[in-house]
Every structure is written in structure tokens, then in C-alpha cells.
Amino acid sequence: MQGTNSIVFSGIAPHPPIMVPEVGRDAISEVLGSIEAMAEFTRRITENRAETVVLVSPHAPLERDSFVAYKSSRLHGDFANFRAPETEIEFELDQELLDAITESAAEDGYSVSGLDVRYELDHGSAVPLYFLQRNGWQGRVVTLGYSFLPNEDHVKFGNCIRRAIAAVNRPTAFVASGDLSHRLKPEAPAGFNPAAKGFDEQVVNAIRENAPERIAEIDPALRGLAGECGYRSMLIALGVISGSPQTCDVLHYEAPFGVGYLVAQLTNAQRSADDFEDVDKSEAELAALARRAVETYVRSGEQIKPRADNELLRSRAACFVSLKTRDGDLRGCIGTIEAAKPTLAEELVANAVNAATRDPRFAPVAEHELQDLIYSVDVLEAPEPATFEELDPTTYGVIVEDESGFARGLLLPAIEGIETVQRQVDIAARKAGIPTGTPLKLSRFKVHRYRERK
Numbered sequence: 517m518q519g520t521n522s523i524v525f526s527g528i529a530p531h532p533p534i535m536v537p538e539v540g541r542d543a544i545s546e547v548l549g550s551i552e553a554m555a556e557f558t559r560r561i562t563e564n565r566a567e568t569v570v571l572v573s574p575h576a577p578l579e580r581d582s583f584v585a586y587k588s589s590r591l592h593g594d595f596a597n598f599r600a601p602e603t604e605i606e607f608e609l610d611q612e613l614l615d616a617i618t619e620s621a622a623e624d625g626y627s628v629s630g631l632d633v634r635y636e637l638d639h640g641s642a643v644p645l646y647f648l649q650r651n652g653w654q655g656r657v658v659t660l661g662y663s664f665l666p667n668e669d670h671v672k673f674g675n676c677i678r679r680a681i682a683a684v685n686r687p688t689a690f691v692a693s694g695d696l697s698h699r700l701k702p703e704a705p706a707g708f709n710p711a712a713k714g715f716d717e718q719v720v721n722a723i724r725e726n727a728p729e730r731i732a733e734i735d736p737a738l739r740g741l742a743g744e745c746g747y748r749s750m751l752i753a754l755g756v757i758s759g760s761p762q763t764c765d766v767l768h769y770e771a772p773f774g775v776g777y778l779v780a781q782l783t784n785a786q787r788s789a790d791d792f793e794d795v796d797k798s799e800a801e802l803a804a805l806a807r808r809a810v811e812t813y814v815r816s817g818e819q820i821k822p823r824a825d826n827e828l829l830r831s832r833a834a835c836f837v838s839l840k841t842r843d844g845d846l847r848g849c850i851g852t853i854e855a856a857k858p859t860l861a862e863e864l865v866a867n868a869v870n871a872a873t874r875d876p877r878f879a880p881v882a883e884h885e886l887q888d889l890i891y892s893v894d895v896l897e898a899p900e901p902a903t904f905e906e907l908d909p910t911t912y913g914v915i916v917e918d919e920s921g922f923a924r925g926l927l928l929p930a931i932e933g934i935e936t937v938q939r940q941v942d943i944a945a946r947k948a949g950i951p952t953g954t955p956l957k958l959s960r961f962k963v964h965r966y967r968e969r970k
Contacts, residue, residue: 522681524564524785525689526757527557528723528750530777531573531643532695538600546772553768553779554644556887558651564785566689568610568656569648570617570677572753573640573693574746576661579629583621583673584661585614586637587630591657593637593645605637605645610656613688616680617658624676626669628660640693640746662748670748671732674755681756687785692753694746696776704774706743715742716769716776719750723764723780724812725821726805728754757783763804765811801829802966805861806837806868806891813869814883822861829861834896836928836963837868839881839889847889848875853896853915853926864893892967894928902960909940912960916944919955923948929963 534540535547535554544551561569576584589611594604618628637645641659662670681688696716698706715738722730731750739747765781805822812820824830836851848871857863868891872881881889899915907914910930917924925948927940934940945956 522685522688523678523690523756523760523783524566524687525561526691526753526760526782527560527689528692528694528746528753528778528780528782529554529557529644529647530695530779531575531640531693531746532773532775532777533595533598533639533643534773535643535777536595536598536600536603536646538603539595539598547770547777549768549770550777550779551647554647555651556767557779557781558648558653559887560781560784561648561689562651562653564687564689566653566655566687568613568658568686568688569645569653569691570613570658570660570681570688570756571641571644571691571693572660572662572749573638574662574749575638575640576659577631577635577638578661578664580664582627582629583663584629584631585618586635586641586659587614588633588635591637591645591659593639593642595639595642598639603646605642605649607645607649607655607657610658613656613680613684614658616684617660617677620676620680620683621673624672626665626673626676644691644693662752667732667748667751670751671755674752675758676755677752678756678758690753690756692746692749694749695744696746696778697742697744697771698775699741699743700771700776701774708774709741709743711738712742714738715744716771716778720766720769720778720780723782724766724816724818725823726762726764726808727823728757728762728764728782753782761801761804763801763808765808766816768815801826802864802893802895803891803968805829805864806893807889807968809865809868810839810872810881810889810891811886814872814881814886819869820865822865824859824861828895829859829864831860832858833860833863835860835863835867836894836896837864837871838892838894839871840892842888842890847881847885848872848878850875851894851896853899853924860895890968892965894963894965897962897964899959899961902958904937904941904958907937907940907958907960909934909937911962913963914940914944915959915961916941916948916950917957917959918948918950919957921957923950925950930965
């Protein structure tokens with residue numbers, strides 16, 4: 517594992533102490549969605565075998581011209597300031613990685629000041645780490661704070677962290693701690709501003725649309741109106757993920773007390789290019805795009821607007837999207853024989869959502885199923901007329917039509933249990949509702965398959 521592949525997960529985590537059950541008590545009923553999302557957040561970090569978590573908090577002590585780091589060998593925090601002194605978190609410091617970050621930053625002219633060992637972790641660090649600990653993640657931690665330096669320096673500092681993680685070369689997750697707007701309701705702690713929701717919408721939409729770089733372009737005036745907390749954490753995260761496959765996912769967003777709480781994924785090693793078969797890195801996002809389309813729709817009811825980031829996704833082509841369980845059982849499959857959208861990216865998103873929600877053989881996919889689904893995408897080449905003798909179910913898919921062309925059925929190639937041309941044609945005809953013995957027009961096509969590994 518080398519280079520940016522050492523970053524196995526990165527994401528954004530909220531830090532209101534009220535999410536901690538020992539602090540929030542009865543009030544946690546208002547933030548159960550965020551609590552559950554943090555459990556999923558931790559699961560993804562654990563599943564990717566992250567040995568270290570690097571976390572940046574907006575509430576660490578600030579230095580004007582220097583980034584900061586907690587340097588105690590045992591990083592400790594509690595919630596005594598929130599009437600829960602018995603609730604504690606403790607992790608071992610990853611001193612090697614902290615040293616590498618300090619050296620990498622120095623190469624670019626930045627300093628990292630070590631905080632005195634007497635400093636306890638601030639709540640911006642303690643809350644996300646509480647949920648990592650509570651949900652079973654075990655590993656070492658580096659906890660950082662940002663500075664008063666310009667925004668672009670925070671992105672560059674994220675680049676320094678990325679280089680340091682690559683140099684140490686072990687699986688590492690990066691967590692940007694931060695809440696969004698603090699002015700979403702009249703009872704919000706910083707007062708109410710009707711424009712504040714625009715900040716949260718821009719951040720959430722950038723992530724849902726797999727374009728996190730747009731966060732850096734948000735109008736500074738809007739940020740000021742929002743009274744946000746954590747924007748510079750997100751800027752550092754943008755620097756950290758530079759060069760990594762972006763597989764963004766909004767796990768949850770809510771604002772029950774007038775403050776925006778966002779749990780989101782920016783990268784995930786299990787959806788990187790190395791986790792796809794029969795596909796080069798420029799095409800690796802096809803199955804990841806199908807996953808993101810389904811997960812976003814099932815969780816929010818919204819269909820993403822995909823960006824066509826490579827030549828394949830910009831092309832116009834028909835495709836099928838298949839969802840299977842980790843045991844290999846089909847959970848949904850829908851596609852198009854001819855392209856209906858301007859780009860493959862749009863075709864894929866529409867078919868992925870339909871496969872999850874409109875396959876008449878299955879009930880719509882529920883949110884609890886998402887973590888156990890495996891995605892594959894078959895991109896169809898243009899079909900060509902064929903005789904029965906020219907078919908081969910291991911190589912070609914088949915399209916069968918009655919003589920009028922009104923009834924038409926399709927079957928993809930290389931389907932388990934379909935080993936003969938006759939069986940392939942019979943099943944395709946049966947799917948189209950064409951009676952046995954009806955004269956058929958046949959076409960064949962090849963597919964390019966892009967699938968996730970289990």
C-alpha cells in the first residue's frame with residue numbers, strides 16, 4: 517500500500533456534545549440520526565482496517581501562524597465541562613505519523629506547534645473520538661488544530677498530511693471535525709439568519725454530487741452569515757484527499773437545534789480503483805457511481821446529478837445496473853437496451869435508482885440493506901443482427917424480437933446457469949412475453965462489465 521492509497525477513509529464528523537448519550541440524556545432523541553450515522557462512519561473506518569486516525573478540530577487552541585497538535589503520548593479527554601466527568605476517551609498518540617506530518621509541513625514552510633501535555637482534548641476532538649471508541653475502533657490517533665493562516669494554506673497543509681501518510685505507509689483515516697451553520701433557527705445559539713441555510717446546502721450538495729472541491733469556492737460572506745464551525749477542517753480535508761478517488765456519501769444531515777450536523781464520507785478505500793475488476797483507474801468510478809446513486813436516493817429520496825469525469829462517462833451508451841447481496845443473491849437489475857440519456861453517467865444513475873426501487877421482482881431496497889450490497893455495471897456495445905449460430909451466451913448478450921418488433925427481450929452474457937444458446941434465447945423470449953414457436957429476430961451485443969469486489 518503506497519501513496520494516496522494509504523488514506524483508506526476520509527470524512528466529516530459533527531461534534532456537538534449533546535450527541536454523547538451521557539451528556540445529552542433525553543435530548544439525544546433529537547440527534548439519533550447523527551448517532552446512527554457515526555456508527556456507520558466508524559464501521560467504514562474499521563472495515564478498511566485503518567490503524568491510525570488523523571483528526572483536525574476547530575476547537576483546539578489556536579496559533580496565529582502555526583498549526584497545532586496534541587503531543588501527549590496518551591491522548592485523553594472527558595466531558596466534565598458538560599456534566600459528565602465520568603465519560604472519558606483515551607487513545608495512544610501515533611508519534612511516528614505526527615513527526616512525519618511535522619516534517620512534511622516544514623518542507624512547505626509551515627510549523628506544527630506541540631500543545632503542552634497538560635492540555636486535555638477539546639470537545640471538537642473528543643466527540644468524534646468518543647464515537648470511534650464506543651463503536652469499537654481501536655488504533656492510534658493524531659489530533660490537530662488549525663491556524664489563522666489564509667484558507668489556501670489550510671488546503672496546502674492537508675497536502676502535507678497526505679504526503680506524511682504516504683511516507684509512513686500504513687492504513688490511515690482522516691476525520692475533519694466540524695459543525696455547519698449555527699444560525700438556522702431563531703433558537704440557535706448564534707441567533708437566526710435566513711441566509712445561513714445556503715451554506716449548509718452548498719456543502720451538502722457538493723458532497724452528494726461528488727464534487728467536494730466546490731466547498732473551497734463557497735462565498736466568504738455566506739460563511740460569515742452562517743456562523744459556521746469547521747470550514748477550515750474541511751479545507752484541510754480537501755488537501756488530504758487530493759489525488760485520491762472521490763467516493764462521497766452523505767451519511768446524514770440534520771439541524772434539530774439550529775446548528776447543522778453533517779456526517780459524510782469523502783473517500784473510501786473499498787471503493788477505490790484497486791477494488792474493481794476488469795477496469796482501468798480512469799473507469800473505476802462506474803460501480804462507485806451506481807453505489808452513490810442508490811445510497812443517496814434510498815437515504816434522501818434525491819437523485820444525484822453526476823459529473824462525467826472521464827471519456828467513458830461522457831459517452832452515450834446503454835447500460836444495466838445489477839445489485840447483489842454479499843452472498844451472491846440478485847437484489848435488483850434494470851437497464852436500457854438503447855441509450856436514453858445524453859451521457860453514460862446520467863444513464864447509469866437513472867438505471868441504478870430503478871434497479872434499487874423499481875425491479876418488479878423485489879421490494880425496494882431499504883436503508884439497512886445498503887451496507888451489504890455489491891454493485892456491477894454492464895455497458896452495452898451497439899447490438900448487431902445475428903443468426904442463431906452466431907450467438908454465444910458466454911461472450912454475447914442477446915436481444916430477441918417478434919417479427920413486428922413490438923415485443924423485445926434481452927439477456928446479458930455470462931449468466932450463471934445459462935450455458936447454451938437455446939436456453940439463452942428461450943429465457944429472453946419468455947421475458948418479452950413472446951409465445952413459444954414464434955419466429956424471432958435476433959441481435960447480439962458485447963458488454964464491458966465493471967463490478968465491485970466483495
